[in-house]
Amino acid sequence: MHDDSIASPVAQLYANHHGWLRGWLHRRLGHSADAEDLAHDTFIRVLRSKEDVHELRQPMAFLATIANGLLINRWRRQAIERAYLEALAARPVGEEPSPEERHLMIETLLQLDSLLVGLSARVRQIFFLSQLDGLTYPQIAAQLSLTVAQVQRAMGKAFSVCYASRFE
Template identity: 85%
Template sequence: MQDASPISSVEQLYENHHGWLQGWLNRRLGQSADAEDLAHDTFIRVLRAPQQVRELRQPMAFLAAIANGLLINRWRRQEIERAYLEALAARPEGVESSPEARYLVIETLLQLDSLLIGLPARIRQVFFMSQLDGLTYPQIAAQLGLTVAQVQRAMGKAFSVCYASRFE
């Protein structure tokens, strides 16, 4: 049951709801170590913006929203890592990447993904097919049933988002 009295400090929020949050995450993840990590990360986020905690009337909803965002980010990261590792496995033998290079590529892919997340899925797909798979615009158009002009427009939108991010 949710407490109706306002929360006045991060410490009080932690004391009252850390156990609940960890259990909530554990039910979603099925792994207590990951649940502990995400509960910790949730409270790190709370500590970065303690003013949001003052007079908080729905602390469990507040914590669940933060933790859910972190959970989605974790799943997206795992999906990107999985796809990258599959691409590496498909490379010819003898072509190896260092752990540092793999880490940098994954971080770059995550940054690109977060930049492009606001775009429609088709535009993101076109962008990644061009930039990661190395396909030409006519090849992308043929695979997706688009015209080359549609592929060009999609790439223009994706590139404009990337370009604009350099000046934020």
């Protein structure tokens, strides 16, 4: 059975602002299909949110905030995928991972990125140089013009976040 008390405000929000949101996203993305996908994803988030849509004073700002978060996630994912593909291209021929392995690696990198997002760019860079590139702390320190102690402190912060996430 359909609950009009929930669907009606969301349906009204959709009817009033879907076109605007799609245009807003199109201007940022340049692709109408991508804009339509993200507009759709935005309204899926609205449906799943606990926000009382009926009480919104600034519905366009609410939708733009959700859509902007989705855009940032999309751009972050694309940057991670590009970096991973560049790293793959540098490998010797014949050492290419399977499509499943590639997918798992990208998903793992995305999870790491979202886990470490609260840390500074420098700490994330140090963590990735250590854990993905396999550099030692002295090598990282030399490459980034830091002391080994600075590298150790940064790794301590990153490991603390990783450890804490296991218990959330």
